[in-house]
Amino acid sequence: MSVFSGLGTAAKEIVRGGRIYYAWVALLLVFISLGLVAYVGQLRNGLGMTNMRNQVAWGFYISNFTFLVGVAAAAVLLVIPAYVYNFKPIKEIAFLGELMAVTAIVMCILFVAVDVGGPANLWHLIPFIGRPNFPVSLLTWDIVVLNGYLGINGFIFFYVLYKVSRGQKYSRILPLILLSIPWAVGIHTVTAFLYNGLVARPFWNAAILAPRFLASAFCSGPALMILVLQLVRRQFRIDIDGRALTKIAELVAYALAFNLFLLGAEAFKEFYGQSEHIAPMKYLYLGLHGHHALVPFMWTALTLNVTALMLFLVPRFRNNVKLLNVGCVFILCGVYIEKGLGLVVPGFTPDALGEIYEYVPSVTELAVSLGIWSSGALCFTLLAKFSIPVFIKAKQFTLLGEPSE
Amino acid sequence: MKNDGCTPRACPSSEAPVAGATAERGAPLLQLGRRPPDRRAILGASVAAVAAAATGSGCGNHRFDAHYKELTDEDKRRIFERIEAETRARTGVDVKISAPQPMDGVEFAYALDLSLCNGNRRCAEACARENNLPDVPKFRYIQVLEMDRGTLDFENANAYYEHDEVPVPGKVYLPVQCQHCANPPCVKVCPVTATWREPDGLVVVDYNWCIGCRYCIAACPYFGRRFNFHEPTVRPRDINPDQGYISNRLRPVGVVEKCTFCLQRTRVGRYPACLEACPTGARKFGNLGDPNGEVRIMLERKRVYVLKEELGTLPRFYYFYG
Numbered sequence: 001m002s003v004f005s006g007l008g009t010a011a012k013e014i015v016r017g018g019r020i021y022y023a024w025v026a027l028l029l030v031f032i033s034l035g036l037v038a039y040v041g042q043l044r045n046g047l048g049m050t051n052m053r054n055q056v057a058w059g060f061y062i063s064n065f066t067f068l069v070g071v072a073a074a075a076v077l078l079v080i081p082a083y084v085y086n087f088k089p090i091k092e093i094a095f096l097g098e099l100m101a102v103t104a105i106v107m108c109i110l111f112v113a114v115d116v117g118g119p120a121n122l123w124h125l126i127p128f129i130g131r132p133n134f135p136v137s138l139l140t141w142d143i144v145v146l147n148g149y150l151g152i153n154g155f156i157f158f159y160v161l162y163k164v165s166r167g168q169k170y171s172r173i174l175p176l177i178l179l180s181i182p183w184a185v186g187i188h189t190v191t192a193f194l195y196n197g198l199v200a201r202p203f204w205n206a207a208i209l210a211p212r213f214l215a216s217a218f219c220s221g222p223a224l225m226i227l228v229l230q231l232v233r234r235q236f237r238i239d240i241d242g243r244a245l246t247k248i249a250e251l252v253a254y255a256l257a258f259n260l261f262l263l264g265a266e267a268f269k270e271f272y273g274q275s276e277h278i279a280p281m282k283y284l285y286l287g288l289h290g291h292h293a294l295v296p297f298m299w300t301a302l303t304l305n306v307t308a309l310m311l312f313l314v315p316r317f318r319n320n321v322k323l324l325n326v327g328c329v330f331i332l333c334g335v336y337i338e339k340g341l342g343l344v345v346p347g348f349t350p351d352a353l354g355e356i357y358e359y360v361p362s363v364t365e366l367a368v369s370l371g372i373w374s375s376g377a378l379c380f381t382l383l384a385k386f387s388i389p390v391f392i393k394a395k396q397f398t399l400l401g402e403p404s405e
Numbered sequence: 406m407k408n409d410g411c412t413p414r415a416c417p418s419s420e421a422p423v424a425g426a427t428a429e430r431g432a433p434l435l436q437l438g439r440r441p442p443d444r445r446a447i448l449g450a451s452v453a454a455v456a457a458a459a460t461g462s463g464c465g466n467h468r469f470d471a472h473y474k475e476l477t478d479e480d481k482r483r484i485f486e487r488i489e490a491e492t493r494a495r496t497g498v499d500v501k502i503s504a505p506q507p508m509d510g511v512e513f514a515y516a517l518d519l520s521l522c523n524g525n526r527r528c529a530e531a532c533a534r535e536n537n538l539p540d541v542p543k544f545r546y547i548q549v550l551e552m553d554r555g556t557l558d559f560e561n562a563n564a565y566y567e568h569d570e571v572p573v574p575g576k577v578y579l580p581v582q583c584q585h586c587a588n589p590p591c592v593k594v595c596p597v598t599a600t601w602r603e604p605d606g607l608v609v610v611d612y613n614w615c616i617g618c619r620y621c622i623a624a625c626p627y628f629g630r631r632f633n634f635h636e637p638t639v640r641p642r643d644i645n646p647d648q649g650y651i652s653n654r655l656r657p658v659g660v661v662e663k664c665t666f667c668l669q670r671t672r673v674g675r676y677p678a679c680l681e682a683c684p685t686g687a688r689k690f691g692n693l694g695d696p697n698g699e700v701r702i703m704l705e706r707k708r709v710y711v712l713k714e715e716l717g718t719l720p721r722f723y724y725f726y727g
Contacts, residue, residue, distance in 0.1 A: 045635070045636070046633065046658040046659055047617070047632070048542070048634035048635035048658075050634075052619075052634065053634060054622060054630075054631050054632055057619040057622040057623055057632065058619060112618075115618070116616050116617045116659075117616070117617020117618075117632065117633070117658070117660060117661075118617040118657075118659045119616075121616040121617070122616055124597040124599070124614055125596060125616070131472055132596060132598075133596050133598045137593065137594050137595055137620070138594065139618065139620055140596045198590065199590060199626060199716045199717070199718075200623070200625055200627075201623065276560065279560060348623070350559075351628060352625060353550060353562065353581060353627070353628040354550075354558070354559030354560040355562075355628075
């Protein structure tokens with residue numbers, strides 16, 4: 001069974017590593033343990049350990065979930081130029097995009113799982129055994145598309161890895177790779193519709209929501225990708241073409257400009273009209289009846305996004321690695337605020353009967369979320385450590401310092 | 406403005422905000438409002454919850470019970486007996502679980518005369534007792550909104566007023582509970598069909614089947630649903646032993662619950678508890694299919710309206726000025 005022995009050698013890569021690698025994994029394991037402890041506390045005492053209440057029924061967990069669906073969807077931004085336009089510098093690294101998609105979806109599923117009050121009842125969602133409310137409930141759609149996306153990208157990743165390890169071509173999987181492009185748009189659209197379909201929540205019940213979801217996803221996902229690619233480049237000493245990074249940055253610039261345009265369109269409609277539906281928007285950016293928990297965050301997000309747009313629009317800036325990285329961090333923070341708490345909380349504030357409950361995540365929520373982010377980082381680290389040597393051995397990459405062919 | 410000074414950390418349930426100084430001014434004319442749960446009570450509840458979680462005792466819930474609609478009569482008998490036994494073991498109270506069925510040709514509806522309601526909130530308290538709502542943390546199915554006369558502005562309404570006497574001059578009161586919509590948005594979104602509209606119009610929840618995702622809470626335009634963020638604790642002496650399986654039986658932590666128009670009463674010909682408790686006669690309840698029913702008469706003779714009609718939810722809860 002040469003396949004398994006081959007993969008077995010690759011698996012040994014996971015335990016081999018320098019001091020930094022071990023320290024990083026150890027740190028992640030500490031965070032995961034913290035998260036687990038917090039989650040056990042939440043299981044025993046109920047979701048009262050969070051600061052969610054009936055007025056604000058979803059909080060930090062669902063915020064993180066929404067943000068991460070965007071990160072997962074944005075993996076296509078690597079796939080499109082790689083396979084549709086055969087842009088070689090990105091094609092080399094497209095599998096890292098798929099790996100990121102897989103990791104992000106795993107985190108999404110974890111964030112939903114920790115948010116439910118009765119995790120033991122989750123089997124009610126399984127067809128035939130349970131009673132999934134498909135196709136009426138958008139949540140069941142989301143479960144289908146997210147798991148499908150996980151399956152597709154997981155399969156592509158491992159198939160490509162297997163073929164590469166045996167020195168074979170993997171072009172037969174191209175249809176599946178192409179399918180992952182509309183599917184990525186699908187996961188994000190369905191997640192947007194999950195909010196969008198609620199007539200009770202005017203802040204979400206606006207047609208602009210799905211386009212904004214996609215626009216912001218195509219900012220945050222690639223920004224994270226640019227940072228991760230550089231880390232991979234440094235850690236594995238492989239040559240990732242700088243043109244790949246600037247090409248991604250260029251795409252991010254368009255997406256960011258569009259995202260800000262959509263925000264402006266939304267703001268105009270609310271502030272010019274001044275109907276009662278302005279309340280959530282006011283709560284976000286101005287404060288409502290003396291409650292301003294999110295105001296500083298929203299202005300920070302806006303400032304970060306606008307600054308990042310300036311950095312990314314000017315080629316001279318985005319071709320400078322340092323400024324590029326600053327821009328990426330700005331976008332990540334900006335979108336994380338805007339598409340996280342900045343999206344979920346105003347849907348509930350004020351609530352359906354006009355009450356304002358100011359939600360701030362509890363220590364439990366922060367610890368559990370840290371644990372989930374760390375599991376995601378660990379998942380990505382281990383899979384990258386496992387797979388990249390395979391690609392290097394198969395001469396898919398040029399190592400730094402080697403003459404390229 | 407509501408909930409001033411009630412930070413999430415300081416307050417176990419935002420629905421039990423800090424009561425104003427008025428609460429300490431001696432016995433009010435009517436039993437009004439609510440008091441903040443004291444720290445010891447919260448601690449006690451938490452300890453009880455841990456104990457319950459550790460020993461695996463819940464509220465008679467079983468992980469592998471089938472959905473309510475799939476239960477045979479035999480299943481029901483077995484499950485009800487189990488819940489009764491577990492409740493007895495846990496609280497020492499003998500309860501009787503039942504599942505009265507909808508009657509043919511009956512569609513329940515509610516009508517409320519806003520010109521009579523004076524904001525005394527006896528409905529909300531009677532509801533809490535009838536439906537075994539927890540004392541810690543405290544929440545109610547009925548929110549009575551106090552608004553300035555001349556407005557129907559929810560955003561400036563207050564559901565947590567504390568007065569010695571009601572009505573307060575210049576204020577009007579609007580009680581809101583589950584509107585039992587004919588086109589309920591909450592039912593549509595449930596990912597596991599744990600909530601549905603019964604043939605007689607009652608929107609109910611199967612507490613054993615709910616996964617606690619709270620999507621229905623997000624979908625409800627009327628704040629009609631409550632989630633058990635904490636282990637609900639009802640003092641044994643306050644437990645109403647006459648319990649409906651899909652209505653007022655003791656709920657476990659982590660599921661959604663709501664007003665059922667007192668299904669356990671109304672399906673056997675009684676009035677809902679909120680109506681019986683109302684001292685002003687503002688509340689009317691009946692069968693829409695009965696031409697001489699109370700609600701039908703109000704619909705025909707009064708100018709009624711429903712809340713948020715533009716959302717197309719078709720509430721079966723009508724408001725009118727008598």
